[in-house]
Amino acid sequence: MAVEIIATGRAVPPKRVSNEELITYVDTTDEWIRSHTGIGNRHIAEESVSCSDLATEAAKNALAMAAGYSGNDLLERDRAAAEAASSIDIIVLGSASPDYYGTPSTACVVQHKIGAVNAAAMDISAGCTSFVYGLETAAGLLNISPQRKRALVIGSEVLSKMVNWDDRRTCVLFGDGAGAVVLEKTDAANRGLQHTIMRADGSGAGSLLLRRGGTKDPFKKGEVIDKGVCIEMNGQEVYNFAVGAITNVLEDLMKVGNLNVDDIARIVPHQANARIIQAARRRLHMTAEKFYLNIEEYANTSAASIPIALDEMNHAEELKKGDTILTVGFGGGLTYGGNIIIW
Numbered sequence: 012m013a014v015e016i017i018a019t020g021r022a023v024p025p026k027r028v029s030n031e032e033l034i035t036y037v038d039t040t041d042e043w044i045r046s047h048t049g050i051g052n053r054h055i056a057e058e059s060v061s062c063s064d065l066a067t068e069a070a071k072n073a074l075a076m077a078a079g080y081s082g083n084d085l086l087e088r089d090r091a092a093a094e095a096a097s098s099i100d101i102i103v104l105g106s107a108s109p110d111y112y113g114t115p116s117t118a119c120v121v122q123h124k125i126g127a128v129n130a131a132a133m134d135i136s137a138g139c140t141s142f143v144y145g146l147e148t149a150a151g152l153l154n155i156s157p158q159r160k161r162a163l164v165i166g167s168e169v170l171s172k173m174v175n176w177d178d179r180r181t182c183v184l185f186g187d188g189a190g191a192v193v194l195e196k197t198d199a200a201n202r203g204l205q206h207t208i209m210r211a212d213g214s215g216a217g218s219l220l221l222r223r224g225g226t227k228d229p230f231k232k233g234e235v236i237d238k239g240v241c242i243e244m245n246g247q248e249v250y251n252f253a254v255g256a257i258t259n260v261l262e263d264l265m266k267v268g269n270l271n272v273d274d275i276a277r278i279v280p281h282q283a284n285a286r287i288i289q290a291a292r293r294r295l296h297m298t299a300e301k302f303y304l305n306i307e308e309y310a311n312t313s314a315a316s317i318p319i320a321l322d323e324m325n326h327a328e329e330l331k332k333g334d335t336i337l338t339v340g341f342g343g344g345l346t347y348g349g350n351i352i353i354w
Contacts, residue, residue, distance in 0.1 A: 014150040015203035016352065018193040019322035020072025022065045023309065024056040030183075039179045049285025053186030053310035055171045063110045063120040065189035066167035069318070070125050073163065073191040074099075095193070096125045101162040102132040103149045105141020105314035107242075107343060108169045109134060112224060121165065130163070138219065139281045139342025140209075141314035142166040146194070146338075146350055147207035153196045165191040166314035173221065175241035184284075185242070186310035190318025205351040206267055208260055215345035218248040249345075250287060256347035257291035260339045268335075268351045272297060276334035276354075277324070281341060282306040282316040303329075313342065330354045 029052050030041040044050055056065065071092040075081075080091035104118035111117070118132035131152075137144040142164065149162035167189035174182045197203070222228055224240045257280060265271070278301050280288050285306055292302060303320050312319060317338050324330050332354060339349035 013203035018076035021322040022068030069189035069191040100159040140340035140346040143340040209348040219343040256341040260349040
């Protein structure tokens with residue numbers, strides 16, 4: 012029995028903001044952003060676009076692929092996606108920028124928008140590791156019941172609405188986007204999701220957080236709110252944590268999977284900062300070619316970064332049947348983890 016990724020999809024806002032454009036209203040430079048992060052651009056959603064909107068588009072693209080449609084006609088895509096949506100038993104959506112606070116889950120909103128009438132739906136809040144957690148959660152729910160066959164796992168973010176655009180340390184880092192995969196339980200041997208590591212270190216919770224609005228720090232009656240809920244981050248603490256997290260997860264995945272470097276086709280890391288990935292790969296004595304990076308184009312899209320990368324690679328035919336793929340994520344919580352996937 013296997014749980015395989017049978018289809019991928021992504022949705023990225025058309026508005027592309029380069030560093031050169033960004034520095035016209037943020038006090039920084041293109042050289043600083045590139046040298047410290049590897050970011051050159053980010054895609055920003057229009058004001059009317061929500062997390063569920065991007066998630067729905069990514070989901071439709073993945074569902075259409077699962078139904079065998081590969082064209083560019085949106086009406087035909089939607090028809091194919093609607094056909095496949097009824098086969099989905101579970102929707103798991105990861106996001107740090109959901110449509111609503113607490114309830115309803117963004118997954119429920121997406122469930123209605125795509126017409127997945129037979130699907131359970133829930134959100135996961137594991138920061139940038141949400142997609143790694145989501146794959147394992149969906150696979151576990153599929154395996155526990157013989158009646159369940161397919162799941163939709165989505166990472167979707169509209170982080171442009173969650174950053175303080177006056178804080179040059181954080182606002183340059185993030186972008187908007189969504190990625191999705193369709194999982195299917197099959198009888199294939201040695202395919203699909205092989206192993207997952209999921210870990211957390213809550214002692215670092217204050218290193219990366221959305222402080223206001225929860226029961227710890229609620230808004231009060233009569234309080235004047237001069238800015239919305241914004242991402243706060245201690246960059247040095249997150250950097251130190253992330254380098255160690257990537258190194259430890261990849262070492263442990265290789266150990267549990269009995270893998271050496273040559274066995275791995277590609278490593279798909281969460282796209283937070285190119286320097287973090289470079290530091291980790293040097294510790295692991297791996298070549299840059301093993302790691303798939305698209306942060307230059309999209310910046311940090313949190314829970315969406317790994318599935319966006321998988322869809323790019325899939326459409327570019329960079330993933331071959333039988334390839335061993337490692338994912339690795341790290342983020343708020345603090346959380347970290349990774350997957351072994353045989354494509």
